[in-house]
Amino acid sequence: MAEYREALIRIAKKISKSSMSIPMDANGEPTNTYIEYLSLLFDPNDAKIVQELEVFPKNMSLTKLSKHLGKDKQELMDLLDPLSKKGVVFKMGKTYAIPVPLEIFDMPFMIKEVYGGKNAKKLAELSRKFFEEEGYYKIWETTEDGIPRTRILTVSEKIVPGHEIIPLDEVYTIIEQNTSFALVPCPCRNRFEIEGNRKCKNKYPIHNCILLGAFAEKVISMGDPVARRASKVEVTRLTQDTAKRGLIHTTDNFIRSNILCSCCECCCVMLAGLTRPGLDNPRAIAKANYIARVDKRACTACELCLTRCKFNAISIEKTSIIDENKCLGCGLCAVTCPNNAIKMHRLEREKMPEEQIYL
Numbered sequence: 001m002a003e004y005r006e007a008l009i010r011i012a013k014k015i016s017k018s019s020m021s022i023p024m025d026a027n028g029e030p031t032n033t034y035i036e037y038l039s040l041l042f043d044p045n046d047a048k049i050v051q052e053l054e055v056f057p058k059n060m061s062l063t064k065l066s067k068h069l070g071k072d073k074q075e076l077m078d079l080l081d082p083l084s085k086k087g088v089v090f091k092m093g094k095t096y097a098i099p100v101p102l103e104i105f106d107m108p109f110m111i112k113e114v115y116g117g118k119n120a121k122k123l124a125e126l127s128r129k130f131f132e133e134e135g136y137y138k139i140w141e142t143t144e145d146g147i148p149r150t151r152i153l154t155v156s157e158k159i160v161p162g163h164e165i166i167p168l169d170e171v172y173t174i175i176e177q178n179t180s181f182a183l184v185p186c187p188c189r190n191r192f193e194i195e196g197n198r199k200c201k202n203k204y205p206i207h208n209c210i211l212l213g214a215f216a217e218k219v220i221s222m223g224d225p226v227a228r229r230a231s232k233v234e235v236t237r238l239t240q241d242t243a244k245r246g247l248i249h250t251t252d253n254f255i256r257s258n259i260l261c262s263c264c265e266c267c268c269v270m271l272a273g274l275t276r277p278g279l280d281n282p283r284a285i286a287k288a289n290y291i292a293r294v295d296k297r298a299c300t301a302c303e304l305c306l307t308r309c310k311f312n313a314i315s316i317e318k319t320s321i322i323d324e325n326k327c328l329g330c331g332l333c334a335v336t337c338p339n340n341a342i343k344m345h346r347l348e349r350e351k352m353p354e355e356q357i358y359l
Helices: 002-016 032-039 043-049 060-067 073-085 102-110 120-133 138-141 169-177 186-197 213-221 232-245 302-308
Strands: 091-094 096-097 150-154 181-186 209-212 227-228 248-252 259-263 289-293 314-315 319-320 342-346
Touching: 002 043, 032 120, 032 209, 032 289, 043 073, 060 073, 060 096, 073 091, 102 120, 102 186, 120 138, 120 186, 169 213, 169 259, 181 213, 181 232, 209 232, 213 227, 227 232, 232 248, 232 259, 259 289, 302 314
Parallel strands: none
Antiparallel strands: 091 096, 150 248, 181 209, 181 227, 209 259, 248 259, 289 342, 314 319
């Protein structure tokens, strides 16, 4: 067992070198919670092999791994390929790698082969423990330089027109940039669903997380029954539906998006530092470069926008009042306003990083 634990620790330390790192204790070592979490993803035979791999984007060819371990190629493929179908080993052709921290954390709750298994509830409990209680949420959400890893997108229908360049803060622009789409369960809501304590169970659906481009193709190729290809028309309609339901659109805080999420205030790990009681991270997510503004002549103070705002940015006096310091620019208040009294106005607030910041 000591050898098994050492292999898991070695895997954890390799993952920790990525930007998102892992939960660490006061001595800079992987927490026991995280090691236990990895033990549910890799059995002793798995860990013995996986510990020799590097973390993506570095990879190792099957030939090199075979020579390094003195093992038959087919034997290694028989072990690694099932792990790649679970998303806990990255496979490209005949090369393999350990996935980035984001995938180690989220993929078990996107892939039915994992979340449908006997360890699902324990995985959910452990991931919530190290995310919340051990403070991993701050590293997950924000870099050491204070840059959010994800950003809010604005509901496009309610943007005041007049900009020659359509900014990357708009949902439809993200969709138009891509040709490949995959629908998978939201790992955040699914995590709480599996644990049995999802607060939004009767309010929001689970199966509406959209993967984009190469990431979509990768997950589709895994062959899991819950991951399916979708058309541009379908995902556009889906984003319209989720916005009306009250879910917030978010994506990578980077010029090339890999995912388009519809996030709730109670389960989402990207919004957690702003919306979940007991957690505190003012830079959990980047604001959209839009802000809600009210036409006081049209507003009837019906309070619908007040109930839809996740960030306590709205108050009601004679009309709705927007606190521009708290408004993140999602547009949920605007999209269902019965009097069309709220519109989203361009306001430069967040510069988008030029380099990917979660690898």
